[in-house]
Amino acid sequence: MSDRLDVVAGDLVVRDGRIVSVGAGAEREAGPVGTVIDAAGGYVLPGFVQTHLHLCQTLFRGWADDLPLLEWLRRRVWPLEAAHDPETLRAATRLACAELLRTGTTAVLTMETVHDTDVVLETLAGIGLRATVGKCMMDRLDPDVPRRLYEPAARAIEESLALARRWHGAAGGRLRVALAPRFAVSCTRDLLEATAAASAEQGLLVHTHASETRDEVAIVRAQSGFDNMAYLAATGLASPRLCAAHCVWVDEGEQALMAERGVRVLHCPGSNLKLGSGLAPVVELRARGISVSIGADGAACNNRLDMFDEMRLAATLQAVRHGPGRLTARDAVWMATREGARALGLDDQIGSLEPGKRADLILVDVRAPHLAPAPDPYSTLVYAARGTDVRLTVVDGRPLVEEGRLTWADPEEIAAEAREASRRLAARAGL
Numbered sequence: 093m094s095d096r097l098d099v100v101a102g103d104l105v106v107r108d109g110r111i112v113s114v115g116a117g118a119e120r121e122a123g124p125v126g127t128v129i130d131a132a133g134g135y136v137l138p139g140f141v142q143t144h145l146h147l148c149q150t151l152f153r154g155w156a157d158d159l160p161l162l163e164w165l166r167r168r169v170w171p172l173e174a175a176h177d178p179e180t181l182r183a184a185t186r187l188a189c190a191e192l193l194r195t196g197t198t199a200v201l202t203m204e205t206v207h208d209t210d211v212v213l214e215t216l217a218g219i220g221l222r223a224t225v226g227k228c229m230m231d232r233l234d235p236d237v238p239r240r241l242y243e244p245a246a247r248a249i250e251e252s253l254a255l256a257r258r259w260h261g262a263a264g265g266r267l268r269v270a271l272a273p274r275f276a277v278s279c280t281r282d283l284l285e286a287t288a289a290a291s292a293e294q295g296l297l298v299h300t301h302a303s304e305t306r307d308e309v310a311i312v313r314a315q316s317g318f319d320n321m322a323y324l325a326a327t328g329l330a331s332p333r334l335c336a337a338h339c340v341w342v343d344e345g346e347q348a349l350m351a352e353r354g355v356r357v358l359h360c361p362g363s364n365l366k367l368g369s370g371l372a373p374v375v376e377l378r379a380r381g382i383s384v385s386i387g388a389d390g391a392a393c394n395n396r397l398d399m400f401d402e403m404r405l406a407a408t409l410q411a412v413r414h415g416p417g418r419l420t421a422r423d424a425v426w427m428a429t430r431e432g433a434r435a436l437g438l439d440d441q442i443g444s445l446e447p448g449k450r451a452d453l454i455l456v457d458v459r460a461p462h463l464a465p466a467p468d469p470y471s472t473l474v475y476a477a478r479g480t481d482v483r484l485t486v487v488d489g490r491p492l493v494e495e496g497r498l499t500w501a502d503p504e505e506i507a508a509e510a511r512e513a514s515r516r517l518a519a520r521a522g523l
């Protein structure tokens with residue numbers, strides 16, 4: 093995934109968590125090496141960067157199906173998020189990491205719930221995934237939102253900044269903190285303005301949802317008098333630090349504004365389909381030079397966290413909108429790696445396999461019959477491969493999946509713990 097999308101045959105050498113050389117003869121050049129991994133019959137590529145996730149919702153998988161966004165939030169997701177405690181958050185984070193790492197995702201941008209986000213970060217610190225984490229902020233009083241998720245704006249910002257003081261740059265830079273106002277519907281203008289100010293002052297990313305459904309856009313217009321993106325711009329949020337999930341319903345004027353301000357779009361095709369939200373104008377956004385990266389969103393609305401599914405959907409949905417070839421397999425792999433790194437402001441560290449970058453990489457085995465004959469690696473990865481074809485996942489030089497197995501936990505234990513935690517959670521949420 094170099095700028096030229098080169099495909100090279102050869103070796104890749106990692107030392108102290110960084111890539112030191114790549115290509116034919118790389119091993120000879122690098123001098124003596126310790127561990128050697130035989131990657132014959134596979135593709136080594138940069139680990140996937142998922143830019144929109146909610147790790148805490150992984151325990152909600154199967155508890156929130158067949159509903160449109162606003163009902164899905166009111167009837168399922170908000171009550172379940174309000175019912176989380178440190179123990180269930182830990183179980184959700186472990187469950188998410190098991191699936192993400194097993195299917196080749198090495199870095200994420202995630203929006204958690206309102207409380208106890210330290211537990212998510214502590215758990216991530218132990219496991220080894222690269223993550224930018226925000227606690228959700230919601231300060232608009234609303235009878236449909238459980239009282240426990242409400243926080244006054246000043247407290248929401250203070251808690252987020254306290255989280256940043258404890259965790260931003262922790263674990264050798266692997267963990268970072270973002271500011272995460274949920275979406276304009278659940279935030280006051282005061283909170284959005286305070287978020288913009290804190291982001292500018294501290295250089296923190298802002299992670300939010302925007303223009304996911306037509307109903308949401310109508311509510312924002314009624315509340316603020318603005319189109320969603322114009323409203324976010326009016327609060328000072330529209331900048332290259334704004335990572336806006338979905339952007340399905342953004343008109344031409346909003347798209348022009350996003351291009352001008354450098355807003356980053358986080359495309360979630362699987363979630364948009366399952367919630368019936370719509371098909372995002374990804375080809376149009378990219379044609380304007382807007383950064384569009386990819387995320388699975390959450391297990392409550394996808395219900396998979398597998399980047400292979402999302403790459404395939406990203407490409408095929410644009411074929412439905414514009415005809416095949418307007419978003420190619422190469423584009424999809426680019427969005428899943430380089431563009432994700434750029435959205436997170438980490439493109440000097442991850443997103444490609446080049447000397448000097450952090451060793452976040454995966455090995456995809458392409459020897460199985462469902463991948464043959466594989467004349468083009470990009471086509472194979474996007475249209476034929478599945479998450480379970482990932483054999484090795486390495487973050488910061490540490491193997492977290494080897495021979496398709498987690499190195500840091502027993503997956504059956506993680507699943508059992510998740511089933512137990514999800515039962516407690518659903519009972520507390522009254523489901």
Ligand SMILES: [Zn+2]
Pocket residue numbers: 144145146301337389390
């Ligand atoms: Zn989301």
